[in-house]
Amino acid sequence: MQIDQDIVKTECYSKDGKIVDQWLHTQIYEGNPSTVEVDKSLGNGTNFRPDIVMIVLDSVSSTQARRSLPRTLSYLETQMGGMHFHHLNKVGENTSPNAYAMLLGWRIYSANRKAVNAKDLRPDHDKICSGWRDKDPVIFREYEKIGIPKFLLHWSCEASHDLPNPLYHTDQDYLNFFQKNKAILDNAFLFVMGDHGPRFGTPSKAELNKREINNPLLHISLPKFLRNHTQLIKNLQENSIRLLTQFDVHATLVDLLKVR
Ligand SMILES: [Zn+2]
Numbered sequence: 001m002q003i004d005q006d007i008v009k010t011e012c013y014s015k016d017g018k019i020v021d022q023w024l025h026t027q028i029y030e031g032n033p034s035t036v037e038v039d040k041s042l043g044n045g046t047n048f049r050p051d052i053v054m055i056v057l058d059s060v061s062s063t064q065a066r067r068s069l070p071r072t073l074s075y076l077e078t079q080m081g082g083m084h085f086h087h088l089n090k091v092g093e094n095t096s097p098n099a100y101a102m103l104l105g106w107r108i109y110s111a112n113r114k115a116v117n118a119k120d121l122r123p124d125h126d127k128i129c130s131g132w133r134d135k136d137p138v139i140f141r142e143y144e145k146i147g148i149p150k151f152l153l154h155w156s157c158e159a160s161h162d163l164p165n166p167l168y169h170t171d172q173d174y175l176n177f178f179q180k181n182k183a184i185l186d187n188a189f190l191f192v193m194g195d196h197g198p199r200f201g202t203p204s205k206a207e208l209n210k211r212e213i214n215n216p217l218l219h220i221s222l223p224k225f226l227r228n229h230t231q232l233i234k235n236l237q238e239n240s241i242r243l244l245t246q247f248d249v250h251a252t253l254v255d256l257l258k259v260r
Contacts, residue, residue, distance in 0.1 A: 001117065004029055006243040026089075026243060027116040050223040051150040051188035052143060052256065058095065058157040060167060061197030061212035062086055065219070068167040072174040076192065076219060080178070080185065081227035083236050085218035088244045090196040096128050098195040098216070101246035103139050103153075105254070139253045146257065150188075163201035189256055190221040191249070218249070 006029050012021040057065070062084070065073060076082030091101045092109060100106045108128055111121040134141070143151040160167045178185065194216030202209045226232060239248075 003027075004031065025115070028243060028245065049148060051152070051184075052140075052148060052191075052253070053150075053152045053185060053188045054154070054191040054193070056153070056155045057159070057167070057192070057194050057217065058155065058161045059164070059196060059198050059200075060160050060194035060217045062088065062194075062215045062217050063208075064164060064167070064198060064212055065194070065217040068164075069171045069174060071171050072178065072192075073219060075175055075178055076190075076221055080182065080190070080221040081224070082190075082192075082219055082221040083240050085220065085240045085244060087242060088193070088216050088218040088246070088249075090214055090216055091245050091247065093196070094199065095195050098246050100125065100128070102195070102249050102253075104133070104136060105139075105247060105250040107247075139250065139257075142254075142257055148257075160198070161200070164198040165201070185221070186224040188221075188223060192219040192221075193217050193249070195246075218244070 006027060008025045008027070010021075010023050010025065011019050014020050060068075066084075073082070073084065077084070090098050091107070092098055097108050100108050104125075106124040107121060108123050108125055110123055113120055140151045140153060159170045196216050197213035198209065199213060202212075220236070222229075222232070222236075
């Protein structure tokens with residue numbers, strides 16, 4: 001049976017009508033993608049193609065960022081049209097599987113999908129840490145080929161990898177950075193995100209940590225000239241409350257590659 005939803009709640013009843021079991025099942029429903037036509041006259045002529053800026057905060061979850069970076073996220077949302085994507089789910093335990101998915105669209109582990117009546121998924125690549133990836137289709141190399149003005153990938157570990165609490169101390173610094181560089185970032189697709197949630201320094205049995213470890217931060221700001229695009233904003237708002245993975249982030253980056 002195929003169910004065209006990401007989240008399915010099941011309940012089993014006894015003969016006298018009492019619930020004897022209930023569970024929430026999750027899957028990624030592969031539906032038809034929506035497409036958006038962008039009026040190029042909205043851009044600034046020859047400099048139509050926006051930059052791509054990705055700031056990855058290692059081990060930072062969605063709700064942790066809400067607690068630790070309130071001024072930064074508030075500024076992105078109120079001054080830069082930022083949108084918070086609440087249900088990004090990691091695809092593997094640590095950095096590697098999530099980075100491969102996000103930057104190459106590659107799966108490095110197999111996946112058993114019998115529970116959702118689908119074929120098992122095989123790894124696209126299983127020799128991680130075995131050489132440079134320069135000749136592989138890493139997403140920023142693909143942007144380089146078409147001459148995107150700038151592709152910035154900043155992957156920060158110091159403030160958040162080993163312990164979750166120091167992230168609080170960076171809120172003002174990140175706010176200052178975005179304020180100082182607003183004019184540049186107004187012509188960019190800006191991704192502020194995690195790769196997975198906090199893995200160290202938290203009570204691993206705490207219910208909140210069990211949820212946060214799977215749910216990395218994803219915050220996207222559009223270039224200024226697209227922030228009033230009705231259909232695009234509607235699509236983003238719908239996706240902001242859907243179950244997503246880093247494969248969706250990669251698919252988005254591939255889509256942006258096609259903007260000409
Ligand atoms: Zn990581």
